[in-house]
Amino acid sequence: MRFLILDDHEFYCRDLIEYITLAKQEVYFAKNFREGVEIMEKNPSLVFDVSFIDIILNNGKTGLHFISRYESRLGKIIILTGCIDDNTLETVKKWEVINKADNVLEKLDDIFEEFHVSSPFSLKK
Amino acid sequence: MINELEFSVLLLGIITEIFLTIGILFYFFKNRLTKLNKFKENEQKQQLDILLNNSQNLINVIGGINHEIQPWIGTIKNKLIFLQNFVKKLKNEQEREYILSKVNDIALSIQSINFLISNLSKDVKKIKEYTVVNSNLYDSLKSWVSLILYDLQIKNFIHSNIVEVDEKSLSFSCLHSPMLLSQILLNLIKNSIEHNDFMVDDLKIKIYGDPEKGLLIYEDNGRGIPGHLLERVFDAGFSTKILYNIPGVSGFGLSLCREYCHQMNATIKAVESSNGAKFVIQFLKKKNCPKTKSDCPSCEEKQCKQSSPLMEDLKTQKTHEF
Numbered sequence: 001m002r003f004l005i006l007d008d009h010e011f012y013c014r015d016l017i018e019y020i021t022l023a024k025q026e027v028y029f030a031k032n033f034r035e036g037v038e039i040m041e042k043n044p045s046l047v048f049d050v051s052f053i054d055i056i057l058n059n060g061k062t063g064l065h066f067i068s069r070y071e072s073r074l075g076k077i078i079i080l081t082g083c084i085d086d087n088t089l090e091t092v093k094k095w096e097v098i099n100k101a102d103n104v105l106e107k108l109d110d111i112f113e114e115f116h117v118s119s120p121f122s123l124k125k
Numbered sequence: 126m127i128n129e130l131e132f133s134v135l136l137l138g139i140i141t142e143i144f145l146t147i148g149i150l151f152y153f154f155k156n157r158l159t160k161l162n163k164f165k166e167n168e169q170k171q172q173l174d175i176l177l178n179n180s181q182n183l184i185n186v187i188g189g190i191n192h193e194i195q196p197w198i199g200t201i202k203n204k205l206i207f208l209q210n211f212v213k214k215l216k217n218e219q220e221r222e223y224i225l226s227k228v229n230d231i232a233l234s235i236q237s238i239n240f241l242i243s244n245l246s247k248d249v250k251k252i253k254e255y256t257v258v259n260s261n262l263y264d265s266l267k268s269w270v271s272l273i274l275y276d277l278q279i280k281n282f283i284h285s286n287i288v289e290v291d292e293k294s295l296s297f298s299c300l301h302s303p304m305l306l307s308q309i310l311l312n313l314i315k316n317s318i319e320h321n322d323f324m325v326d327d328l329k330i331k332i333y334g335d336p337e338k339g340l341l342i343y344e345d346n347g348r349g350i351p352g353h354l355l356e357r358v359f360d361a362g363f364s365t366k367i368l369y370n371i372p373g374v375s376g377f378g379l380s381l382c383r384e385y386c387h388q389m390n391a392t393i394k395a396v397e398s399s400n401g402a403k404f405v406i407q408f409l410k411k412k413n414c415p416k417t418k419s420d421c422p423s424c425e426e427k428q429c430k431q432s433s434p435l436m437e438d439l440k441t442q443k444t445h446e447f
Contacts, residue, residue, distance in 0.1 A: 009196040009200075011196075011200055012196040012197075012199055012200045012203075015200065015203035015206075016203070018207070019203075056192065081192075081195075082195030099195060101194075101195040101196075101198040101199050101202070101239045103202060103203075103206075104199060104203065105203055105206050121210045
C-alpha cells in the first residue's frame, strides 16, 4: 500500500509515519502545499492508495487546493483536521474526516484491514 | 369699528391659522417621532451587530486555539498507544500492570481536556445565537428558573423548589439576553448545589434586584466564597471546588458567566456575604447609560479590555437620545 500524508503539523505526523512503516507499507510525507506538489510532479505516475490531507496548510493554501489538482491520484482521501466548526465540516463532508484529537491509529488499523494488511499493534478489539 | 362681516372674516382667518399651525406642528412631531423610532431601530440593530461581531471574534479565537490544540492532543494519544504496546511486552507483570494503569489515566485526562475544549467551543457558539433585548428582567427570569429547576429535579439534584425569585424588585427593563441569562443562572445554581456537597434540603437561593441601579443579586445560604478569592473565582480554570475536594472540577463556569455578561454589556461580581455566596450582576439601564465613554461604569471598573461595544456606538452620536 502507498500512503500520502500532507500536513503542516510534522510532530503530529511522525507517529502516523512510524505506524505505517511498522506495517511495512510505503509512505510519502509533505509538510506543506509546495512539497506536496513536488512529490506529485516529480513522479507523474505515482498513485496513492490512501491520502491523509490536512485542510489548513501554510501560505494561504489549503488541502482542498491540493485535492482539486490531484484528486484522481490520491486514492481514498481522508481529511485530517483540528477544526470543529460547522463551516469547515460542511466544506469537507464529501470525504471522510478525522479530527486530529481522535484516535487516528485505530483508523489506520481499519484501513489496513480493508486492504488485507497486518496491523502492527492490532488496536481493534 | 369693524362690522360683523369683517369680524367673521377675521375670526375665520384666525381659526384657519390656528388649525394650520396645529397641522404643521402635528406633521413636524410625527416626522420627528418617525425619525426617532427609526433611529432607535437602527441603534438597536447596530448594537446587535456589534454584539454579534464581538461574539464572532470570540468564536474565531476559540476556533483558532482549538485548531492548534487538537494536533497536540492527538499526538499525546498516539504516543500513549505506542507506549502501551511496548509495555505489554514487559515480562514483569506487576510493573506492566502499574505502567499500563498510569498510561490509561493519562489517556483519560487527555480525553477530558478534549471534551472540555469541545464543550467550550459549543458554549461560545451559543453566545452568537442569543439575541439581546431590552425588556423586563423578571419576565425573562421566571420561565428560565422554572426550566432550570425542572431539569435539576429530573436529574435528582433537588427535590423541592429551592429558589426564590422576587418579582417586584426584578421587574425593570434592561439590556440583556434571556438565553445568556439562563446559562448564567444555570451555572450559579449548579455551583450552589455542588458547593454544598449536594445536600440541598437546607439550601436556599434568593434572586432579587435593585431596580434603580439595574442590579440582579444572587445569594445562597451555603459555604460562601473566601474573601481573598472573590476576584479569582472568575479566572478561567480556577475553582474553589479543589479546596473542598469536590469532584467534577472544570473551573470555567464563572469565567463563562463573566463572558456572557460582557456580551450583554453587563458585569458580574462576587461580593462578601455572611450568609453564603453572593453575586451581583449590573445590567445596563436606559437611565444609567452615560453620555461619554469616561463615565461608562464598565470602563471605570476595567471589566472589559476595550470599551464596551455599546459605548463605542454611542460615542459616535451627537445627541444621546432614548
